[in-house]
Amino acid sequence: MADAASSLPLLSSLLIPLFLLFASLSWRWTKSVRKNLPPSPRSFPIIGHLHLIAKLPTHRALAAIAAARGPVVLLRLGSRPVLLVSSAPAAEECFTAHDVAFANRPNLLVPQMLGFVCTTMGWTPHGPHWRDLRRIYAVHLLSSAALRSSSDSRTRAVRSLAKALFLEPGDSEPDGPRRVEMKTKFYNLAYDVMMRMVATALKEGSAEERQRFREIVQKTSAVSGAANVTEFFPALRRLGWRGTERKLARLQRSRDALIGELIERHRVRRRQSGSNGDKGRATVIDVMLSLQESDPGTYTDVTIRGLIAEILAAGTDTSAVTMEWAMCLLLIHPEVLHAARAELDAKIGQGRMVEEEDIPNLAYLNCIINETLRLYPAVPLLVPHESSQDCTVGGYDVPRGTMLLANAWAIHRDPNTWDQPEEFKPERFQCEGGKEEAGLRMLPFGSGRRRCPGEGLAMRVIALALATLIHCFEWDKLPGEDVDMTEGQGLSMPKVKPLEVIRWAATTTLLSSLLSLVLFSAVAAVISGRRGRRTAVGFFHPYTNDGGGGERVLWCFVRAMQEEKPDLDCAVFTVDDASPQSLAARGPLSILLSRCTLVYYTIFSWLYGSVGSCAHLAMANSSWTRSHIDCLWKIPQLTKRVHRHPPRDTSSLQN
Numbered sequence: 001m002a003d004a005a006s007s008l009p010l011l012s013s014l015l016i017p018l019f020l021l022f023a024s025l026s027w028r029w030t031k032s033v034r035k036n037l038p039p040s041p042r043s044f045p046i047i048g049h050l051h052l053i054a055k056l057p058t059h060r061a062l063a064a065i066a067a068a069r070g071p072v073v074l075l076r077l078g079s080r081p082v083l084l085v086s087s088a089p090a091a092e093e094c095f096t097a098h099d100v101a102f103a104n105r106p107n108l109l110v111p112q113m114l115g116f117v118c119t120t121m122g123w124t125p126h127g128p129h130w131r132d133l134r135r136i137y138a139v140h141l142l143s144s145a146a147l148r149s150s151s152d153s154r155t156r157a158v159r160s161l162a163k164a165l166f167l168e169p170g171d172s173e174p175d176g177p178r179r180v181e182m183k184t185k186f187y188n189l190a191y192d193v194m195m196r197m198v199a200t201a202l203k204e205g206s207a208e209e210r211q212r213f214r215e216i217v218q219k220t221s222a223v224s225g226a227a228n229v230t231e232f233f234p235a236l237r238r239l240g241w242r243g244t245e246r247k248l249a250r251l252q253r254s255r256d257a258l259i260g261e262l263i264e265r266h267r268v269r270r271r272q273s274g275s276n277g278d279k280g281r282a283t284v285i286d287v288m289l290s291l292q293e294s295d296p297g298t299y300t301d302v303t304i305r306g307l308i309a310e311i312l313a314a315g316t317d318t319s320a321v322t323m324e325w326a327m328c329l330l331l332i333h334p335e336v337l338h339a340a341r342a343e344l345d346a347k348i349g350q351g352r353m354v355e356e357e358d359i360p361n362l363a364y365l366n367c368i369i370n371e372t373l374r375l376y377p378a379v380p381l382l383v384p385h386e387s388s389q390d391c392t393v394g395g396y397d398v399p400r401g402t403m404l405l406a407n408a409w410a411i412h413r414d415p416n417t418w419d420q421p422e423e424f425k426p427e428r429f430q431c432e433g434g435k436e437e438a439g440l441r442m443l444p445f446g447s448g449r450r451r452c453p454g455e456g457l458a459m460r461v462i463a464l465a466l467a468t469l470i471h472c473f474e475w476d477k478l479p480g481e482d483v484d485m486t487e488g489q490g491l492s493m494p495k496v497k498p499l500e501v502i503r504w505a506a507t508t509t510l511l512s513s514l515l516s517l518v519l520f521s522a523v524a525a526v527i528s529g530r531r532g533r534r535t536a537v538g539f540f541h542p543y544t545n546d547g548g549g550g551e552r553v554l555w556c557f558v559r560a561m562q563e564e565k566p567d568l569d570c571a572v573f574t575v576d577d578a579s580p581q582s583l584a585a586r587g588p589l590s591i592l593l594s595r596c597t598l599v600y601y602t603i604f605s606w607l608y609g610s611v612g613s614c615a616h617l618a619m620a621n622s623s624w625t626r627s628h629i630d631c632l633w634k635i636p637q638l639t640k641r642v643h644r645h646p647p648r649d650t651s652s653l654q655n
C-alpha cells in the first residue's frame, strides 16, 4: 500500500503530460477537420502532390490541376501546404482583401543562400526592412525622374545593338540576309541596360563579366521556385540532396566576387574624383554609396550588394525573355509585324530613330507587348507569397503559414475571362481599354504590396528595343522552319530553343541616323576644338533636291546639328537642276578650261579616294553609289549597301 502510494506521483507526472499532448493533438485535429479547407487532389504520403508537377513545366502542370479541381486548390508539396490560385477573382481576393496577410515570402533555400539570407527586397519578410528597401527603389532608383535621367544610357545600349546587327555581313553576300541568334542578343542588351544603370561604365573585357553573370542568373533561375524539390523537404537539404546547397554556395561565391569588384571600382573612383565619378549621371552604386556615407547603419555593404544583385538578376532575364517571346510572336504573325512597322512609319517617319519619349504614342506596339506578357508572362507563377495569418479565399479557410502560388500563366489564358485566350490578338488591349481595364486578369508584374517595382523600367526597355528593331530592319523566320514555342522550366519562363531569325538589310532610318551620328561626331569634334569663334559649317551637296536618298541624310544631319548647337550657322551648297537634260544643257567648255577641269577632278578624286580609304565604314544607299565608292575609295569589304523603300531609279541620270 505504501509502495502504491509512493508510485502515484511518478505515475501522475508521466500521465499528465501524455494527457496534455493527446488533448492538444486531438484539439488540433478536430480544428483542422472543422476547417473548410480548399479542395485537394489525392496525395501520397511524404511527397504529397509533388508527383503531379514532376513532368510538365510547373505552370502547365498546376494549370492542369486547376482545370480538374477549380480555381482555389490546396496542395501539399512535400512538407509545405500550398494554396494554388488560378482565377482572376481568387487572385483579386489574395492581393486586395488579404494583401497584408499574403505579403510575406516563404523561407526558401535559394533566397537564404543567394538573397543575402533573405535580406533583399524580393525575399525579405514584410516589415520595416522591406519598407526601407521599397522606398529606396521608389525614391532613388526607379522613380520617374530617375528613369528619365537614365534614358540616354538605355538609348545608347539599344542603338549599339542596332549598329552591331547592321555591321554583321550577310551570310552569302555582304549586303544580303543573315541568320542571327537573338536570345543572346536580347540577354546582352538587357544586361547592358541594367549594368549601365547600376555602374558607371562597362569595364574593358565586360563581355566576359557579362557571360559570368549570365551563367549565374540562369543557374539561379533554374533552381529557384517551385521547380526545386529541396524547397519542399528541408530534411533533404541536410542530406545534401543532389548537391543543391553546394551548387548554390558556389553560385553565391562567384556572384559576390563579381559584385564586390564592381562596388570596389566605384569606391576607388569616388575616392579619386571626390564625387560621382561620372559627372551628371548618378548610378545605383553612386546613390547607394552616398546614402551609406550619411547613414552607414541602414545602408550597409550587405544591403548594397543585395540590391545590385537583385536589380541585375530580376531585371535582366525577365526583360530578355519577354523580348524574345515578342519577337517569336511577331514572326509567326507577319500581319502584326507589318501593322507595327506601319505605326512606326506613321508616327516616327523614316528620318530618325525611335526615342524613349515616343513610346507612349506607339499604342499598337504597347498592345503587342501586353499581349506577349499575357501569353508568355516572364514569371508565370509570380514569386511565392506566404500567409502570416489565417484567412479565407474563395470561401475556403487558408491557415497561416501556407505558401501562395498565383498561376498568372493560367489566369491569362482563362476562357471564362478572355475571348479566344490562346490567340495572339494585340488589338484586344485596344478594344478593352488597355491593360488597366483588364484588372487582375493581367498580372505579369504581380499585384498588391509586393508588385514588381521594375515594371516602368522593363516596359521602357522592351518597347524601345522592339520598336528600334522593327523600325530599322526587316525580319523573317528561318526558311522552311516554324518558330519553336516550347516553354522551359525556371522562375522566369525561358524559351527552350533559342530564337534564330533572318535579318535583312537595314532600312533608310538606320542609314540616315547612323550616318548622321558618325558625321555629327566628326563635326562636333572639330567645333569643340575651335570654341570661342563664331562657327559656320558648310555642306557641299549638289543636286540635293532631286529625289535621291542623300537629301534625307543631309537634312537629318543638319537638323541634328542645329538641335545640338542652335547658334551654329549651317550653309548648304546645292544646285536646283538635276535632269540629264539640265546637265547636258550646261554646254561645252573651251578645250583649255576642260583640260584644267580634268586635272582638277583628277587631283580631287585622288584626295577624295585617299581620305575615303581611311573610313571604318561606308554606307551606300544605292548600287550606283556603291560602285562609285568602290571605284574611288577601294574598300569594298567595309562598304555596306543599305536598301531604301521604295528603291529609286537612277539609271536615267547615268546616261
Ligand code: HEM
Binding pocket: 121, 122, 123, 310, 311, 314, 315, 316, 318, 319, 322, 377, 378, 379, 382, 383, 384, 444, 445, 446, 447, 449, 450, 451, 452, 453, 454, 455, 457, 458
Ligand atoms: C519583363 C520584366 C519583368 C517582369 C515580368 C517582372 C515580374 C515580376 C513579378 C511577377 C514579381 C513578383 C510579384 C509578386 O510577388 O506578386 C516581381 C518582383 C520583383 N521585381 Fe520584377 N519583373 C520584371 C522586371 C524587373 C526589373 C527590371 C526590376 C528591377 C530593376 C525588377 C525588380 C523586382 C523586385 C525587386 C521584385 C520584388 C518585389 C517585392 O518583393 O517587394 N523586376 N517582378
